[in-house]
Amino acid sequence: MKRLIAVMVTVVFVLGFGVLGFAADMDKCGSCHKGDKALDKIVKSKKIESCDALMKGVKEGKAAKMHEKLTADDYKAACKTLNLK
Ligand code: HEC
Numbered sequence: 119m120k121r122l123i124a125v126m127v128t129v130v131f132v133l134g135f136g137v138l139g140f141a142a143d144m145d146k147c148g149s150c151h152k153g154d155k156a157l158d159k160i161v162k163s164k165k166i167e168s169c170d171a172l173m174k175g176v177k178e179g180k181a182a183k184m185h186e187k188l189t190a191d192d193y194k195a196a197c198k199t200l201n202l203k
Contacts, residue, residue, distance in 0.1 A: 146192045150184065161200055169197035 151157045166172050173193050176185045197203070 169202045
C-alpha cells in the first residue's frame with residue numbers, strides 16, 4: 119500500500135512538472151503571440167512549413183528586434199508545439 123501511494127505521488131509530480139514545463143515553453147512566444155497574432159495563425163498565413171523557415175521568417179521579418187532574446191531552443195520548442203519539422 120505504501121508503495122502504491124509512493125508511485126501515485128511520483129506520477130502526479132512528474133505530470134505536474136510536464137504541464138508546467140509545457141506552459142513555460144508556450145509563454146516564450148505566447149506572451150506576445152496571442153489572439154490574432156497567435157503563432158499558428160502566422161504560420162498558416164505566411165505558409166511557413168518548416169522550423170528553418172520559421173526562424174528565417176523571424177530574423178528577416180520586420181519584427182526581428184522583438185525576437186533578439188530568443189534562443190534556438192525556444193524556436194525548437196515552438197516548432198514542436200506547432201508540429202513543424
Ligand atoms: C516580445 C514579444 C514577442 C515575442 C516573445 C515573440 N514574438 Fe514573434 N513577433 C512579435 C511581433 C510584434 C511580431 C510582428 C507581428 C506583426 O506582423 O504584426 C512578430 C512576428 C513573428 C513572426 C512573423 C515574422 C514575419 O514578419 O514574417 C514569426 C514567425 C514569429 N513572430 C515567431 C515567434 C516565435 C517562434 C516566438 C517564440 C520562440 C516569438 N515569435 C516570440 C513579437 C514577439
